[in-house]
Amino acid sequence: MCFSIGIDIGSTSTKTAVLDENGTPALLFVQPTGWSSVDTAEAVRQHLIQKGYNPALFPCVATGYGRVAVPYADKAVTEITCHARGAMLLHGSGNLTVIDIGGQDTKIIRVQNGKIIDFIMNDKCSAGTGRFLEIMANTMGLRPDTLCDLASRGGSISISSMCTVFAESEVISLIGKGESRENIAFAVVDSIVKKVASQAGHLDMGNEVCLTGGLCQCGYVLQALGTALNKTIIADANGRYAGAIGAALAAREIRKKAAPEGRMDGVL
Amino acid sequence: MTRELPAQFEAFGAARQNGFLKVKAIKEAGGLVAGTFCTFTPLEILDAAGFSPVSLCGMSDETIPAAEAHLPKNLCPLIKSSYGFAVSDKCPYTYFADLIVGETTCDGKKKMYELLGKMKEVYILHLPQGENEAALDIWTAELHRFIAYLEEHFSVEITEEKIRKAAHVRNEERQARRALQQLQLHKPPMAWGYDLYKALDGVGFLFDRAEVLKKLNTLTGDLKSACAAGESPVPAGAKRILITGCPIGGVLNKTVKSIETHGGVVVCYENCSGVKAVERDVDEKDPDIVRAVARRYLSIGCAVMTPDSRRMELLRQLVNEYAVDGVVEINLQACTPYTVEAFCVRKLMEELGVPYVGVETDYSSGDTGQLSTRIEAFLEML
Numbered sequence: 117m118c119f120s121i122g123i124d125i126g127s128t129s130t131k132t133a134v135l136d137e138n139g140t141p142a143l144l145f146v147q148p149t150g151w152s153s154v155d156t157a158e159a160v161r162q163h164l165i166q167k168g169y170n171p172a173l174f175p176c177v178a179t180g181y182g183r184v185a186v187p188y189a190d191k192a193v194t195e196i197t198c199h200a201r202g203a204m205l206l207h208g209s210g211n212l213t214v215i216d217i218g219g220q221d222t223k224i225i226r227v228q229n230g231k232i233i234d235f236i237m238n239d240k241c242s243a244g245t246g247r248f249l250e251i252m253a254n255t256m257g258l259r260p261d262t263l264c265d266l267a268s269r270g271g272s273i274s275i276s277s278m279c280t281v282f283a284e285s286e287v288i289s290l291i292g293k294g295e296s297r298e299n300i301a302f303a304v305v306d307s308i309v310k311k312v313a314s315q316a317g318h319l320d321m322g323n324e325v326c327l328t329g330g331l332c333q334c335g336y337v338l339q340a341l342g343t344a345l346n347k348t349i350i351a352d353a354n355g356r357y358a359g360a361i362g363a364a365l366a367a368r369e370i371r372k373k374a375a376p377e378g379r380m381d382g383v384l
Numbered sequence: 385m386t387r388e389l390p391a392q393f394e395a396f397g398a399a400r401q402n403g404f405l406k407v408k409a410i411k412e413a414g415g416l417v418a419g420t421f422c423t424f425t426p427l428e429i430l431d432a433a434g435f436s437p438v439s440l441c442g443m444s445d446e447t448i449p450a451a452e453a454h455l456p457k458n459l460c461p462l463i464k465s466s467y468g469f470a471v472s473d474k475c476p477y478t479y480f481a482d483l484i485v486g487e488t489t490c491d492g493k494k495k496m497y498e499l500l501g502k503m504k505e506v507y508i509l510h511l512p513q514g515e516n517e518a519a520l521d522i523w524t525a526e527l528h529r530f531i532a533y534l535e536e537h538f539s540v541e542i543t544e545e546k547i548r549k550a551a552h553v554r555n556e557e558r559q560a561r562r563a564l565q566q567l568q569l570h571k572p573p574m575a576w577g578y579d580l581y582k583a584l585d586g587v588g589f590l591f592d593r594a595e596v597l598k599k600l601n602t603l604t605g606d607l608k609s610a611c612a613a614g615e616s617p618v619p620a621g622a623k624r625i626l627i628t629g630c631p632i633g634g635v636l637n638k639t640v641k642s643i644e645t646h647g648g649v650v651v652c653y654e655n656c657s658g659v660k661a662v663e664r665d666v667d668e669k670d671p672d673i674v675r676a677v678a679r680r681y682l683s684i685g686c687a688v689m690t691p692d693s694r695r696m697e698l699l700r701q702l703v704n705e706y707a708v709d710g711v712v713e714i715n716l717q718a719c720t721p722y723t724v725e726a727f728c729v730r731k732l733m734e735e736l737g738v739p740y741v742g743v744e745t746d747y748s749s750g751d752t753g754q755l756s757t758r759i760e761a762f763l764e765m766l
Contacts, residue, residue, distance in 0.1 A: 181753060194760045196761030196764070196765075197764045220754075221754065232761075233739070233765075235741075235762075237754070237757070237758050237761075239751070239754075318730070
């Protein structure tokens with residue numbers, strides 16, 4: 117059996133996917149990126165070897181902001197391309213819009229007939245990203261997923277600051293005023309959703325919209341984003357691995373080009 | 385009388401010191417230096433008055449902290465950088481300029497010129513922000529006022545003949561610049577866009593027009609011969625990119641360099657210092673030469689104009705002529721005219737079916753990673 121490996125080194129977490137010849141995940145794992153992408157890449161390599169998928173023997177593509185820090189990868193491909201490819205595989209569709217709320221970037225990618233035709237990415241501001249949610253959760257002493265759950269039971273207030281630093285002060289003053297955690301959590305998620313929706317305003321999104329990245333398992337985020345965009349947002353259980361899966365798909369092409377005979381015994 | 389060198393001269397690097405010495409020598413030989421900021425500056429009038437015009441557009445974030453002592457943070461980096469060079473005496477051309485010429489183009493520049501006017505001799509030309517006969521009347525009258533000001537203030541005589549001669553010299557130079565730019569029509573293009581930009585930018589700091597013309601023609605000739613000999617620096621599969629938007633001198637490395645190291649090649653610059661700056665000539669035969677100069681400059685497509693149909697027409701034409709695979713719009717942060725107009729460019733490209741990506745950036749290195757991801761992803765998409 118021939119496998120391919122995709123490693124998505126994001127700003128917060130590193131996701132790895134190993135796909136078999138049929139595109140079925142044989143192995144998926146996630147770990148915090150930490151402060152050194154190089155160390156993380158090495159830890160991933162060790163784990164892969166331990167599981168029997170030595171990246172020296174199988175084609176490997178790195179993506180994410182740390183994509184250039186993976187010395188053993190055969191190629192680096194951007195997370196835009198990888199998320200789109202991963203989402204297409206997960207959802208079995210070549211016509212969809214992929215929203216990826218990542219650690220430091222939010223991307224909205226329009227795919228038509230299996231090809232990316234347009235994409236939007238946030239500027240260097242962190243509003244509307246996973247980092248925003250993470251910082252607010254930290255301020256409130258909550259885990260990000262707990263914050264999302266609480267948000268579904270809150271309402272009525274909003275955070276007006278787009279800047280993460282100012283929004284944090286705003287949250288602190290809401291805590292000081294004795295506002296309920298549910299309401300503050302609601303305001304945090306609401307702020308992210310509004311920012312993503314305004315970014316998406318530039319794109320014609322079509323009918324099928326999916327969410328990938330770390331927040332895709334928060335049911336409330338899907339629901340709130342759906343309301344803001346007036347669309348039904350779908351998500352796959354493996355949605356956070358979309359980038360890694362897409363990278364593993366890209367890796368399959370390397371094998372075709374580099375060693376059409378199959379690479380079980382060869383090393384690039 | 386020539387100014388002395390600035391106090392911190394010894395602390396400058398060799399390149400900057402040479403710049404200062406070069407301009408000082410021009411001044412000592414009796415030359416007049418005019419600092420300019422914009423493609424709308426009527427160079428022929430300055431030439432006819434015996435000035436050497438040179439662009440003062442700041443392209444480095446080095447002087448932005450100095451500028452922010454007076455200017456707001458949320459302002460275009462080009463404006464802040466230019467002003468910063470002036471207040472910190474770090475630009476030889478600003479330092480030795482006898483005159484700085486500004487135009488009423490964008491609001492940020494207009495108000496910055498007023499502050500600059502407290503330190504230097506500044507003349508602001510009132511550019512009408514539209515293109516029609518009434519606007520042309522105003523702009524022509526404005527050029528006449530400028531001529532009168534130069535004659536009086538610098539005791540020079542600007543005759544019609546001098547303007548006509550200057551128009552001829554500038555037309556020749558524009559033609560040479562066009563010929564160089566048009567080498568990129570070839571498939572594959574005859575040069576890397578980065579090198580071409582550097583070459584075109586570099587001759588802007590030479591003051592002998594004949595030398596500039598010679599350099600441009602030599603470069604064009606060399607590249608053509610290399611191409612004829614089958615040597616091409618650019619691989620055939622490189623994606624052909626057109627650049628539009630704001631002036632990009634200050635962000636060249638994180639944009640153009642990034643495009644050209646990830647499988648693309650810039651075949652056309654529509655923006656300032658690119659095609660729009662040289663696509664039209666002055667009608668040297670026009671009996672009213674001042675009006676002919678005015679007409680030529682008023683027809684530049686820039687987002688400060690309303691409506692800016694010229695820019696859209698030019699983009700439509702260039703995308704086709706240069707057979708581009710994708711359009712990258714590069715805008716500078718807080719540039720209202722261009723960032724608002726970006727919506728129209730995106731729509732135009734949708735209509736033409738040309739892939740488009742718009743980025744907004746400044747002179748800092750903070751967004752280098754994100755910008756590179758966006759540019760790489762765009763090239764992967766093509």
